[in-house]
Amino acid sequence: xxxxxxxxxxxxxxxxxxxxxxxxxxxxxxxxxxxxxxxxxxxxxxxxxxxxxxxxxxxxxxxxxxxxxxxxxxxxxxxxxxxxxxxxxxxxxxxxxxxxxxxxxxxxxxxxxxxxxxxxxxxxxxxxxxxxxxxx
Amino acid sequence: xxxxxxxxxxxxxxxxxxxxxxxxxxxxxxxxxxxxxxxxxxxxxxxxxxxxxxxxxxxxxxxxxxxxxxxxxxxxxxxxxxxxxxxxxxxxxxxxxxxxxxxxxxxxxxxxxxxxxxxxxxxxxxxxxxxxxxxxxxxxxxxxxxxxx
Numbered sequence: 001x002x003x004x005x006x007x008x009x010x011x012x013x014x015x016x017x018x019x020x021x022x023x024x025x026x027x028x029x030x031x032x033x034x035x036x037x038x039x040x041x042x043x044x045x046x047x048x049x050x051x052x053x054x055x056x057x058x059x060x061x062x063x064x065x066x067x068x069x070x071x072x073x074x075x076x077x078x079x080x081x082x083x084x085x086x087x088x089x090x091x092x093x094x095x096x097x098x099x100x101x102x103x104x105x106x107x108x109x110x111x112x113x114x115x116x117x118x119x120x121x122x123x124x125x126x127x128x129x130x131x132x133x134x135x136x
Numbered sequence: 137x138x139x140x141x142x143x144x145x146x147x148x149x150x151x152x153x154x155x156x157x158x159x160x161x162x163x164x165x166x167x168x169x170x171x172x173x174x175x176x177x178x179x180x181x182x183x184x185x186x187x188x189x190x191x192x193x194x195x196x197x198x199x200x201x202x203x204x205x206x207x208x209x210x211x212x213x214x215x216x217x218x219x220x221x222x223x224x225x226x227x228x229x230x231x232x233x234x235x236x237x238x239x240x241x242x243x244x245x246x247x248x249x250x251x252x253x254x255x256x257x258x259x260x261x262x263x264x265x266x267x268x269x270x271x272x273x274x275x276x277x278x279x280x281x282x283x284x285x
Binding site: 028032059082083 | 182183217218223
């Protein structure tokens, strides 16, 4: 694994493809985030809301996306993390997490980030500013 | 329908970045990295402690804003923005509150869309803001009618 600080504009982090979304994934996220909106866990409630099936919490996908950066906390941290929820994630979807450097300064790196489904459609997209910390 | 609550704030509520909850949360987003959960790795890290994932502040209690009653169904989460001065440290106390930042309406193809922007704050014991979280919630015409407002 190379260091984040060595990346140049246009470089990408190694993408991660998640296992197909399972009901248990969403039940666990509901429990840990205390977001019990039933459209994420109960088939009948999703149908009542006019959805073809239960959908993942947008924040579950956003939480997953941040893990592209978790190995780099010794170099700095995510200072700004902005996301637009662009599409829905359904059960059994295969989500891939991506990040590309768009700009760099002496003390930070800017990334375009997104999560795409198996049809290569963005389900969430946005940007991350990773603040680089100087070695003490 | 929410214009009158713009600028309103909740009272600050004490929250703790609790070790067990950080672990459970990290697991639920498939990110059980040692920096979040292994005490020794946390101690050796530049932060001196375990830290919490950036989307962790969802679990905090921010208190209630008087006069703001949202339905628990049908809301659409449009956008989410975090800003951090530093990562959250496992074990630390934070004082959290929420504020209605903006409210506006737009005519869309499915009727009137209402946008509610809330901003949440987490301060350390000295009152320094450590993180903010801004969310845009979309209330569709259908949901608004169900609220009868």
